[in-house]
Every structure is written in C-alpha cells, then in structure tokens.
Ligand SMILES: *[C@@H]1O[C@H](CO)[C@@H](O)[C@H](O)[C@H]1NC(C)=O
Ligand SMILES: *[C@@H]1O[C@H](CO)[C@@H](O)[C@H](O)[C@H]1NC(C)=O
C-alpha cells in the first residue's frame with residue numbers, strides 16, 4: 144500500500160476494472176453519461192486529491208517525527224477533512240456512468256475512486272466502522288502482560304486510558320513496511336503519566352514479549368506469554384470485530400460486491416484470483432514441508448517428544464514468533480553448519496567507520512549504478528535518517544511520497560548494522576518507485592496491485608543481502624570458510640523468513656474471507672483449522688470460542704488486507720529472477736547481484752514507471768517479455784533449490800514429510816456447540832474434513 148497516502152489508497156485499494164460485477168443499486172446511481180464532464184471531474188479530482196494528500200501526509204510526518212499532543216490533534220483534523228473529501232469524491236464519481244467514458248485511463252481512474260471505498264455506507268455507519276477500527280487498534284496497542292512467574296497487580300492500574308503509552312508500532316511483516324498506519328493514534332514515547340508500579344505488569348508485544356518468544360527456550364515461559372498476550376487482545380475485541388464484519392459487508396454489497404472479501408480481492412483484477420492463490424500455495428507446499436519436517440526434528444531434539452510429536456503438527460509457541468510466521472529467531476536451533484558463520488557484516492561496517500548518511504549514499508549509488516534516478520535534494524534536506532536526540536519519534540522505517548512530485552523522504556532510526564543497511568536499500572527502492580511514477584496522475588501513483596511496492600523493494604534487497612554483493616562492496620571476505628556451508632546457512636536464514644512465512648501469509652485472508660462470506664460463527668475454530676491445514680501448527684493449549692486468536696494479529700483487527708504479503712513474497716523472487724536474467728547472470732539465483740547492471744536498471748524502470756496505470760498482469764507480461772502474465776512461485780522454488788536438496792537428505796529417515804493430525808490435535812479447538820451428540824457430530828465432521836487435507 145502506498146505509504147502516507149493511506150486514506151487515498153483506501154479509495155484506490157479495491158478498484159476493479161470490469162464493470163459487469165456492479166450491482167443494480169450502484170448502476171442506478173451512475174446515470175450521468177456525459178464523458179466530457181467526467182473527464183473534467185477527474186482533472187479537478189487529481190488537483191484536489193494531490194493537495195489533500197500533501198496536507199495529510201505532512202501532518203502525519205510532523206507527528207511521527209515529533210510526537211506531541213499538538214501535532215497529534217493537527218493530524219486528526221487533517222484526517223477528518225480527508226475523510227469528508229473521500230465521501231464527497233465518491234458521490235461525484237459514482238454519479239458518472241464509466242462505461243460511457245471511452246478513454247481507458249480515465250475509466251480506470253473513475254473505477255478506482257468508486258470501488259475500493261466504503262463511502263457507499265450511510266454517514267452514520269461510515270463513521271461507526273471507522274470508530275470501531277480505531278477502538279480495536281487502541282485495545283491492541285494497550286495490551287500488556289505481567290512478567291512470567293509474577294502475580295498480576297491491581298487491575299485498575301492496567302486501564303485503557305487514551306494517555307496510556309500506545310507505543311506499539313505496527314508489527315512488521317517480512318521486511319519493514321513502507322506504509323504508515325495513519326490512524327494509529329499514538330506512537331512510542333508518547334508523553335504519558337506512568338502509573339506507579341508500572342514496570343510490574345507492563346510487558347508489551349514490542350519489544351518485551353517478542354523478545355521472549357524469540358530468545359527464551361523455556362517451554363513453560365513460551366506457553367505463558369503466548370497465552371497471556373491472546374487473553375489481553377482477542378476477547379476484548381470480538382464483539383467489535385463482529386460488528387465490523389457486518390458493516391464492511393454492508394458497504395461491499397452497496398458498492399456491488401457479494402461481500403467484503405470480494406471487495407478486497409477486486410484490487411487484484413484477476414477473475415480466477417482464489418484459484419491462482421491456491422495453485423501458488425500448492426506449488427510451494429513441498430518446499431515448506433521439507434523445511435517444516437527438518438525444523439520439527441530440531442525442536443524435538445530441544446524440547447522432547449512429550450512436547451512435539453515426531454509426525455505431528457508443531458505447537459505454535461516454539462517457532463520464535465507470536466504468530467509462528469517468521470522462524471528466523473530459532474536459527475540457533477536449526478543452523479545447518481554451526482561451525483561455519485552466519486553472514487553478518489556489522490562489525491566490518493563499524494571497522495570501516497560507516498555512518499547512517501554513508502549507508503544512504505551507498506543505497507542511492509546502488510540505483511544510480513544501474514542508471515536509475517538519484518534522490519532529489521529535497522530528500523536529503525527533509526529526511527530523518529537517524530533518531531533525533533531531543534524529541535520523541537516513531538522509529539519504524541518508512542518511505543514517504545508527499546504527493547507534490549517534489550518532496551520524498553525516509554524516516555528511519557538508522558543504526559550501523561547489516562540489517563539497517565539492507566533496510567536502507569529497501570526504503571530507497573520505494574523512493575525510486577515514487578520517482579519513477581511521479582508523472583502519473585495521483586490515482587496511479589501506486590503499485591500495480593497491492594503486492595507490488597513491497598515486492599519490488601524486497602527484490603532489490605535480495606541483491607543486497609547477498610554474499611556476492613557484500614564482497615563486491617568490500618564488506619565480506621570469504622577466505623576462511625567453506626562456501627557451500629556458508630551458502631546453506633545463508634539459505635536457511637532466508638527460508639526461515641520467507642518460506643516459513645508463506646503458509647501464514649496465505650491463511651490469514653483465507654480465514655478473513657471465510658468470515659465475510661460464511662459469517663462469524665466458530666471464528667476461532669475455523670482460524671485453527673486453517674492454521675493446522677496450511678501451516679501445520681496447533682495451539683499449545685485448549686482453545687474455545689471464548690478466545691479470539693485472530694485478534695492477536697494486528698492486521699486482522701486493523702482492517703488491513705494480508706494476501707498482498709503472500710503474493711508479494713512470491714512476486715519478489717519472480718521480479719528478482721527477471722532482473723538477474725536482464726543482467727545476464729546465469730549462476731545460482733541466490734548469488735545473483737544486479738548492482739551496476741544498466742540492463743537490469745532499464746527493466747526495473749519499465750516495471751516502475753506505469754505505477755498503477757496498468758494492471759499487474761500487463762506489467763508481468765512486459766517484465767517477462769511476453770512469456771506469462773501471472774505471478775508464479777517458480778523463481779522462489781529455484782532460489783531455494785540448493786537448500787531443498789540438502790533438506791531432503793536430512794529428512795530421509797523421517798516417518799513423514801509434513802504432518803498428520805489426530806483426534807487430540809483437532810480436539811484442541813473443535814467447536815463445542817452444546818453437548819453430547821451434537822458436539823460429537825461436529826467433531827467427527829471436523830476430523831473428516833481434516834483427513835482430506837492429509838491426502839492432498
Ligand atoms: C515539534 O512540534 C512542536 C509543536 O507541538 C513545535 O513547537 C516544535 O517546534 C517541533 N519541533 C521540531 C524540532 O520540529
Ligand atoms: C492472462 O492472459 C490470458 C491469455 O493469455 C488471459 O486469458 C487471462 O485473462 C490473463 N490474466 C489476467 C489476470 O489478466
């Protein structure tokens with residue numbers, strides 16, 4: 144999603160190009176057939192929307208780089224104005240019959256304004272759903288738990304006061320997001336009155352709880368934080384979430400979709416979208432199962448068969464992450480060659496006297512070396528490249544487009560580490576994207592679909608976090624170690640982050656769409672059913688419908704679609720391989736570096752320049768020189784091929800590649816409707832439905 148322009152993106156998000164899906168209600172409105180008037184409206188819209196976007200973005204920038212109550216109020220005022228503007232523009236745009244507009248680009252813009260929005264709701268309901276989402280975010284951001292092994296103190300101190308430090312960043316997925324969650328009312332370090340004893344039950348997801356999950360190897364402690372965080376989030380939001388589902392569906396139906404999931408999927412402009420996703424999942428599942436099986440063996444060595452069954456699913460609290468979505472923190476347990484190093488050039492950077500500024504200059508040079516654009520002077524004047532000493536700021540790295548074709552900035556509390564060097568190149572890729580599509584109209588200054596921005600930025604970082612590249616820029620030297628062992632360790636690190644993530648990134652919206660489509664009954668049980676089916680994980684203790692475990696994931700309760708992360712991760716490797724081919728690199732994919740390749744730079748510019756003015760499938764067709772118009776996981780599978788071969792050897796004596804689930808696994812979350820026959824019956828149905836997954 145496009146950064147700071149989030150509220151604009153809301154209108155852009157779900158646009159769908161074909162008109163046949165639109166319901167009568169909306170078609171009845173779209174009665175103005177005067178194409179010239181429609182074009183005139185779009186010209187005015189472009190000017191006003193850019194101006195509005197500039198003011199909102201600037202107010203957000205001022206707040207997140209200087210967190211004061213005054214700046215927060217200013218930002219909320221701008222957001223309210225923006226919300227009004229959105230509703231007004233929606234009404235105007237919806238009055239035109241876009242089918243009468245012959246110019247394809249204008250038609251596409253009209254569709255973008257109308258179809259992603261919830262502005263079809265009556266005003267009170269439009270405000271209500273926004274209010275509900277804000278409340279859920281506040282509850283989430285206020286969640287705190289007591290330290291392990293200590294009793295909770297008086298609960299009146301754990302109040303959800305609006306002035307309580309709402310100091311959570313949006314948990315980032317894969318690499319850091321370039322998006323700003325503009326509705327997030329507070330940032331870290333927001334001035335607050337600290338209740339006495341505050342250090343007692345004051346552990347937040349970020350950083351304390353996440354740190355425990357990443358580094359603790361005491362099983363009972365992992366169980367404790369896993370469970371406690373879920374107690375402090377889901378159940379408090381469940382009722383609000385059910386109302387949110389109702390309103391989102393109502394908005395979708397009034398806009399011409401069958402439900403809110405249908406509306407979310409429309410932005411991908413693919414009539415067989417769900418089938419395409421399923422196909423991609425099935426293509427990566429064999430690789431995932433090899434990784435899964437190897438990791439399960441290592442977890443058994445650490446925790447024993449009492450905790451992990453040799454052919455069973457993995458309990459979700461053992462994988463180093465609250466949602467079992469990124470396993471890189473358990474690298475110490477699964478490292479292929481512990482005697483060979485993990486690549487980390489941090490100490491070399493320090494030895495060479497790197498500074499944050501030098502890291503950004505190096506990232507800029509990466510793009511100019513490929514013949515792409517340098518960052519403009521405004522970038523160097525306006526950006527926040529390191530944490531300022533004198534004021535409190537929100538530190539999540541992000542890249543900003545101020546919608547005026549002049550001002551682009553990055554906010555990052557850069558430290559001299561390899562991770563931040565990679566992140567710097569990633570954020571600079573977003574800036575490059577902004578610069579490349581700057582001449583497009585406002586509505587098209589975005590990725591071709593919601594997956595594109597992150598995918599492009601991550602594709603570039605594959606070329607930076609890369610043994611060859613780090614050697615070329617003089618930060619890594621391989622003299623002392625076996626290159627095969629170094630490569631396997633490297634690929635394992637990448638797999639724990641990317642391959643382990645795919646089933647999770649796939650299942651979140653499968654679940655969400657099923658709730659929009661089939662209703663809110665047994666939401667928690669369905670969540671775990673999908674976790675088990677796609678990820679092969681089970682909860683470490685009994686779950687019921689009084690729990691609401693999806694509510695422990697920020698993107699679920701904050702109304703942010705998730706499938707873009709799944710597609711983005713797949714697309715990232717596909718883009719990367721195309722760039723590598725353009726650069727004429729024929730070796731192992733994980734060793735390809737496109738630095739200094741003018742041909743790769745030309746291709747990347749071609750991908751970026753159209754922004755959202757073309758469909759993703761058109762851009763993929765261009766990028767693959769006509770070979771395909773589909774997102775495909777073949778490149779990802781190829782990238783990990785050497786590791787997969789190694790894993791197959793490690794797993795040769797395993798009883799089962801993948802997992803089989805038994806009655807007990809399913810009993811952990813089967814719905815307990817009533818007693819006796821009814822419950823047994825639904826249990827049997829569930830077991831039967833799980834069985835079929837085993838034989839897929
Ligand atoms: C931070 O914001 C306040 C307004 O609340 C303003 O007076 C101050 O000058 C700002 N500081 C910086 C460094 O921009
Ligand atoms: C991809 O191209 C095929 C024809 O080769 C077409 O039928 C299909 O609709 C295109 N897919 C998308 C998503 O546009």
Ligand SMILES: *[C@@H]1O[C@H](CO)[C@@H](O)[C@H](O)[C@H]1NC(C)=O
Pocket residue numbers: 621622623624625626
């Ligand atoms: C170091 O890297 C170079 C270039 O990648 C390679 O040719 C060489 O064999 C490596 N040396 C060792 C000892 O691994």
Ligand SMILES: [Zn+2]
Pocket residue numbers: 318319320321322569570573596597600
């Ligand atoms: Zn990003």
